[in-house]
Amino acid sequence: MRLINFKISEFLKSDTAAKNNINNIPDFNSLDNILDLIINCMQPIRNLFNLPVIITSGFRCQKLNKIVGGSANSQHLVGCAADFKIKSLTPDKIIQKIKNSNIEYDQLINEYDKWVHISYRKDKNRKQILKIK
Numbered sequence: 214m215r216l217i218n219f220k221i222s223e224f225l226k227s228d229t230a231a232k233n234n235i236n237n238i239p240d241f242n243s244l245d246n247i248l249d250l251i252i253n254c255m256q257p258i259r260n261l262f263n264l265p266v267i268i269t270s271g272f273r274c275q276k277l278n279k280i281v282g283g284s285a286n287s288q289h290l291v292g293c294a295a296d297f298k299i300k301s302l303t304p305d306k307i308i309q310k311i312k313n314s315n316i317e318y319d320q321l322i323n324e325y326d327k328w329v330h331i332s333y334r335k336d337k338n339r340k341q342i343l344k345i346k
């Protein structure tokens with residue numbers, strides 16, 4: 214098994230939460246989902262690209278999700294999704310490479326050509342690729 218160097222803190226830290234005094238802490242169920250996301254998606258992605266992978270938004274508690282304008286049933290609310298960037302690569306390039314790998318995911322979304330949203334579920338991963346403009 215390969216080394217896991219992703220930290221839970223990468224999925225919890227949020228400038229918006231800090232600015233607004235929000236304690237962005239997951240419940241056990243969400244924590245369990247974050248671990249799934251790390252093991253099945255984010256760590257394999259970090260290993261695949263071998264470049265800095267930066268989570269721009271991971272878990273969001275209700276308060277934080279509301280402030281950032283996330284949808285009411287966002288997968289970020291339960292630790293099933295993360296938005297990330299990879300230095301020097303466009304979202305399209307990132308998605309293409311993940312699509313051609315054997316990495317499991319529910320949705321891969323190019324959001325505004327700025328970052329990639331990835332989600333993972335314990336079952337029924339849809340392997341959907343979408344683009345939001």
Ligand SMILES: [Zn+2]
Pocket residue numbers: 289294295296330331
């Ligand atoms: Zn997202």
